[in-house]
Amino acid sequence: MTCTAAVALALAATGSAAASGSDAGKGTIAPTFERAIGGKGHAGLYAWGMATAKDGSILVGDYWNYRVQRYSPTGASLGTIINNSGNGATQYYTPYGLGVDQRNGDIYMADTDRYTIDVYSAAGKFLRSWGAKGSGVGKFLYPSRVVVSSTGTVYVADTWDHNVVVSTSTGAEIKTLGGFGNANGKMRSPHGLALDANDNLYVVDPGNFRIQVFDKNGNFLRKWGSKGSGPGQFQGDMRGIAINKAKGWVYVVDGEGNKISKFDLNGKFINKWGSAGYGNGQFADGGREATVDAAGNLWVADMPNFRVQKFTANGAFMAAYPSPAQRPPLGGFNAPRGVGVAKDGTVAVSDTYNWRIQTFNASGGVIKEWGRRGRGANQFNYARMVASNPVNNDWIITDTDNGRIVSYSKDGAYKWSSGTSGAGAGQFRNPQSVAVAANGTIYVADSNNKRVQVLSSTGAYLRTIGGAAQFSYPKGIAVDPKDQSIWVADSAKVQITHWSATGAYLGKLTIGRGTADNQLSSPFGIAVDNERVYVADVPVHKVKVWSKTGAFVTKIAQRGYVAGKLFQPAQVTINADRLYIAEEGNERVSVFKLNTK
Secondary structure, eight states: OOHHHHHHHHHHHHOOBOOOOTTTTTTOOOOEEEEEEOOBOOOSOOEEEEEEOTTSOEEEEEGGGTEEEEEOTTOOEEEEEEOOBSSSTTOBSOOOOEEEOTTTOOEEEEEGGGTEEEEEOTTSOEEEEEOOBSSSTTOBSOEEEEEEOTTSOEEEEEGGGTEEEEEOTTOOEEEEEEOBSSSTTOBSSOOOEEEOTTOOEEEEEGGGTEEEEEOTTSOEEEEEOOBSSSTTOBOSOEEEEEEETTTTEEEEEETTTTEEEEEETTOOEEEEEOEESSSTTEESSOOOOEEEOTTSOEEEEEGGGTEEEEEOTTOOEEEEESSSOOOOOTTOBSSOOEEEEOTTSOEEEEEGGGTEEEEEOTTSOEEEEEOEESSSTTEESSEEEEEEOTTTOOEEEEEGGGTEEEEEOTTSOEEEEEOOBSSSTTOBSSOOEEEEOTTSOEEEEEGGGTEEEEEOTTSOEEEEEOOTTTOSOEEEEEEOTTTOOEEEEETTTTEEEEEOTTSOEEEEBOOEESSSTTEESSEEEEEEOSSEEEEEEGGGTEEEEEETTSOEEEEEOOBOSSTTOBSSEEEEEEETTEEEEEETTTTEEEEEEOOOO
């Protein structure tokens, strides 16, 4: 019998765990807020988008500080020019790509997470916006880069729709260029745009490891590049492009190789520079966007190193700004997603947007930090959940965007990594959550692969539980301390399912979809004690509690920013009658005493 057939049989035979109310009053809880761990702790600059303003100043999209910063050509900070992040109709979420209309100085922002292009005056005043989520006229799937021609034509790289959208300066769509493919004029995930002095459009085509050039009417002209590490080749994850219009030089940012390559307008290779690291002229997991200033110097956003770097036209390092880089403070967080607690009360927090793990003692005092942005040992690419292995006190972490599970000792020493990005056995695509059984067996919510994978305590692949028929986007996972079964929170199906340790389906909680206290809207983290299931319902900013037979027990907190309130709760973990809640929005861990009875 196949795994799918066996699960289907179990589904038919077992049914769901319906709410019976038979345990009403049994094992009640009276949660009370006890304390908070950490708080806001951002770096001084998360440099992503880059553009040169009409007045010659340098604009930097400060991505995770949700603002646009401005620097003089000599690197002096000129402060914030756009600070309009929020949920309103005239606001943005995060600034991504930046472009400037050199006729009037208007600033164009690729507001990727809201699927729009937002326009601000040269002084930073909101002017207009267009776009919506989707594929088709007036819509974007992932608008990542934007440039404006000398006549006001706007070009937007829609990375996930594999095209470049051409429009007027007010957003009226003229045409699209590209479409998925590798033929001339086709694209795979365009991720950088630049214009030369004749308004020819240069497109970074990273899926095809090349640069493509179109004339101002959208006609394909030429291409260059291939996959590799040699002169004129690209290793991958190409992000940015900038052109010195006066000299006719093209600069391409190769994220995978941590390189900048210089070409002439026809693609003739001139030179390249850069390497992986944190020193002058080095990049941590690659540069982002780039721009050329009035003097011909090249500025490159080096987000993981919390700075921008400036080079001469030939690649000699000149300076980095700010100097020194303002790293995130110890004990502070930027959008923490995960929290794990060891048997002795030591707490580990995945400081997700700061690409590090921090540990705290049982009373909340900071112990240490480790990790930086990257793909090697002691490096992370947006780590999410953390769990403690009760066998050896190791920390097990989902290194989500690197597609792997990593293990560190309790003191932060690297031990092993398991998996790569992919869909095969032992591979992961966007793994969100991890839980560890009493015997050290590791369960991983392999979210984009719609399954749960099981690993040994040393990271070896053991088996797979479920698949697309059972899961849509499994996001949270927990081990039941009573019998070592597992519970899975599926954010897309909006359901909580129960499985044996060997993968047999045991049922699900009958919970309605909605925003009421006894319903779920979008579940994320999940924790289980001997009698109850605790679920973080992110959009309504509450942790909701049910008995294991589906009877609603209580809610914990509601939306707010003061102590005892929650904003975007992510992972939940139980240790010694205390519930630890990682709050992405409030950038802290809140601890509630459950007062079980």
